[in-house]
Amino acid sequence: MQENPKPIVEIINVNKFYGDNHIVRDLNLTIYEKEFLSILGPSGCGKTTLLRMIAGFEYQTDGEILIEGEPAVNKEPYQRNINTVFQNYALFPHLSVYDNIAYGLKMKKVPKNEIRQKVAQAISTVRLEGFEKRYPSQLSGGQKQRVAIARAIINNPKVLLLDEPLGALDMKLRKQMQIELKSLQRKLGITFVFVTHDQEEALTMSDRIAVMNKGVLEQCDIPKKIYDEPATKFIADFIGESNLFEAVVQNEDNGVSELYSEAGELLGKSGEFEREELLYVSLRPEKTLFSDAPIGGFSLYGVVKESIFLGNIVKSIVILTNGQAVKINTPTGTPAPETGKNTYIYWDVKDCVMIPAVSNKIFKYLEDIKYEEELKIGGEEQNV
Amino acid sequence: MSKLLTKTPSLAEKIFSRSFSALIFIFLYAPIAVVVLFSFNSSKRNIVFENFTLKWYGEIFYNDALLDSFFTTLAVASASTLIAVVIGTLTAIAMFRYKFKGKSIIDALLYVPVVMPEIVLGISLLSSFALAHVPLGFVSLIIAHATFSIPFVVFTVQARLSGFDRSLEEAAMDLGANRIRVLTGITIPVIFPGIISGAALAFTLSIDDFIISFFTTGASAVTFPLKIMESVRSGIRPDVYALSALIMLATFIAVIIAQVLSYRKKQKL
Incomplete structure (x- = not known):
């Protein structure tokens, strides 16, 4: 990362409730330009919800999210300069590889010649030459993954969100894609926010790792610090x-x-x-x-x-x-x-x-409360 | 594995199972064969088969009343299917997408017209048209047919939607599509097979409907089933058989084309 990195997404005191479930708790996180940030945590820790709030598919219950310094609350997903690679890829089954990748540009009414040129470039970036006319059902997991990435990066977003994109791949392909994703991020020079529950993946790929547990951001730091100086018992246990x-x-x-x-x-x-x-x-x-x-x-x-x-x-x-x-x-x-x-x-x-x-400290606090209550009950009994 | 579980059938078993299957097919297709057979009968009376002839097929084109009823049926079926598909598809999408109070009640209410005896629906529609001063004829017929077709379209589209991945819509929005473009460019194309089968069902139901049509039409719009019913009283003329045979042939070809297309699609996927 460069000196004096510029913030691109700022998450300020964000809370998210689903009914009574407190999914994300008082979360503060600043994501910088050109960094590879992983959001790491076990399933159900709120990491995907956080990602969806950045993308605009969900709104925070309270708190604020700033994108490039502007509040994001009134911006629909299609008004944000952010693209997402979905966990299950979410490729359009009725469109060919070419049309899937071109979709974003077509929506922006980019001239046809330019679309053709940019799609060709994106296809070569993810090394899918020759697959343009295939349909998603005719592709392997790794190929679908590449289409999903090409479809997102062709729009030249400021931030690319990736929701456990390697989860469905086998070990060998996973390792290979980790390296490819990392070099792709360097080449494109855009921010990657990568959600994963795989600590090894987070350690090898990230500039910084944000570790979440039960809706709380427990630590956000460079991988070495996370490994050498875990801030909480959970992180010491979860990482390595x-x-x-x-x-x-x-x-x-x-x-x-x-x-x-x-x-x-x-x-x-x-x-x-x-x-x-x-x-x-x-x-x-x-x-x-x-x-x-x-x-x-x-x-x-x-x-x-x-x-x-x-x-x-x-x-x-x-x-x-x-x-x-x-x-x-x-x-x-x-x-x-x-x-x-x-x-x-x-x-x-x-x-x-x-x-x-x-x-x-919490136990101590609870014990104090209990002690006080007992005193109260004792007093009432005496009154009777 | 399957060899261990299923023993080779004996000769008696083979004869029994084959003749049983044959009987089923005879039971299904014999009445249809009779109609086709008598459409080639030179005698006007359909009790004995005299000689082979194709003249009834020619006569169809001189029987204006019969032809008119046929085209009325096609027009009513097309119009009511179009209305039912639009309303039914949008209903199914809304029910899939939104959670609201009383959703399960509305879902259940959609089933009621399906199981309700047609005669009840016919009478209700008739009195509704009378109340609303809708003259009985072409328009009332289309409205009536659309009414009973809508639930069927909703069900088939709902079935298709149950396998629909909502992240496709999110992905489209993420890539810059607004809500209208998501609907027209992603949701509808993906559920299109469901819409088509809903439309086919609505079209078929409309074409052979008799009871509801009987209550909701006037002299200005007589459909094919109504026309046949009318002619039964004075004895069915063989040209009705001929037209029935032609309709059957068209249905047969349509089914074969549908099968071939779906087979090809499976091969491709």
């Missing part, structure tokens, strides 16, 4: 593999915090934590380490239940004394304890991620 330790802060000293978990003592980064504050300490399996002897500050001890050879790495699963399973990846060739052996585990403090447990 993580070992999560629920732990309570005991002490903070010299940039290191001492914590206590059910499995034993452990060390983490320091922050401005309160004593007794509940946290999650998250570690990637490749950053979690074996030790024969106890390491200062750690008392995590367990037995190796399984070690699986995966080519370049060996994946071990260690069951700790409290029954928690910990995944540890070691590069093939480096020493690792065999199955059935006892081992200590530890990590370098700089490799762990400290995630505040928001839910902890």
Whole structure:
């Protein structure tokens, strides 16, 4: 991305309800020119609804969406400089490949010669030469996909929205299309907003990833930050593999915090934590380490239940004394304890991620309410 | 797999199943064969077959009343089909697209005229026309036929719409089509096979309708079924058979063409 990127779509405090269902919650997100942004989340997290609001197929219940600085609320989909590639492609079954791709230009009453020229160009961009006269029912999944993309990009939109476009393709074709989409985005220099539930896809393709869960945008950042510094427990769990330790802060000293978990003592980064504050300490399996002897500050001890050879790495699963399973990846060739052996585990403090447990605060809050209610009931009983 | 499940039939079973199938076809086609046969009969009386002749086919063209009734039927069927297709298709699209209060009631109300005895519909239409001072004739006949055809068009178009992907409409709007162009350029072409079968159904229903036509027409517009019914009293003339045979031939050819077209389309897809 260039310096000082220009915002193209701004989503400000947007909420969306379907009846009583709160689909999108207080969402703020700025999408910039020429970036590849993925909206990542499990199914039902509101990501498709968000995309549909940007496209203009749905309207937000409250909040505002600005497109190129202008409120989008009164703009029909055909008045927005945005095109969509649909999940099921939505190719017009009664039109040939050529007519499908030409549709947008025909609607804009572009002269016929120009249409012919631009369609030919779009067809060569997505490498579908020779398929012009076919009908959608005569195409494979990958070919339909290319037609859907050509049909959208021919209109030269500022933003291209893609709703899980690779979902129906097999693994190999998927990987190939990922690379093609990424290079297409660079070549066209337009913004791609790519909705997916596949974290690997999001990590490999995106400039930035917006992770959504239950209608909330939990984090929006570059892939490396999302992977290395997940902001929430959900993201640590959802993106890649993580070992999560629920732990309570005991002490903070010299940039290191001492914590206590059910499995034993452990060390983490320091922050401005309160004593007794509940946290999650998250570690990637490749950053979690074996030790024969106890390491200062750690008392995590367990037995190796399984070690699986995966080519370049060996994946071990260690069951700790409290029954928690910990995944540890070691590069093939480096020493690792065999199955059935006892081992200590530890990590370098700089490799762990400290995630505040928001839910902890909520539970505390709920407990306070309950306590107050009990007091009230007690008082009433006394009155009787 | 199928060989394991179905044993080879014995000779007796073969004879039984084949003669049973043959009987079904005889049952269906024997009356039709009789009409065709007697259209070639030189005798005016349809009890005995005398000699083979084609003269009745020629006579059709001198029987003005018969020809008139035939063209009246075609005109009424075409006009009522057109009206029913337009109203029925738009109704089906509206019912598919919008959710509104009492939708299921309207859906159920559409079925009522279909199951209601035709004689009731005939009488109701007759009294409605009398109330509204619509003279009985060509116009009242077209209105009546359109009335009973609309539900059939709605049903066939609804059936086609049930498989319609709404994201096609969204895609068209996304590509710059306004709502009218989405309807004319995407929705209607995609559901066109449903519209055509609805139209075919409406046309067929109109052509052979007798009961409702009987109540809702005057002397100025006599349809083919009414004409035949009239002539039954004075004995059916063989030229009626000849015209019936011709209509049958046309129907037969239409069915074959439809089959060939749908087969070709399947091959293409």
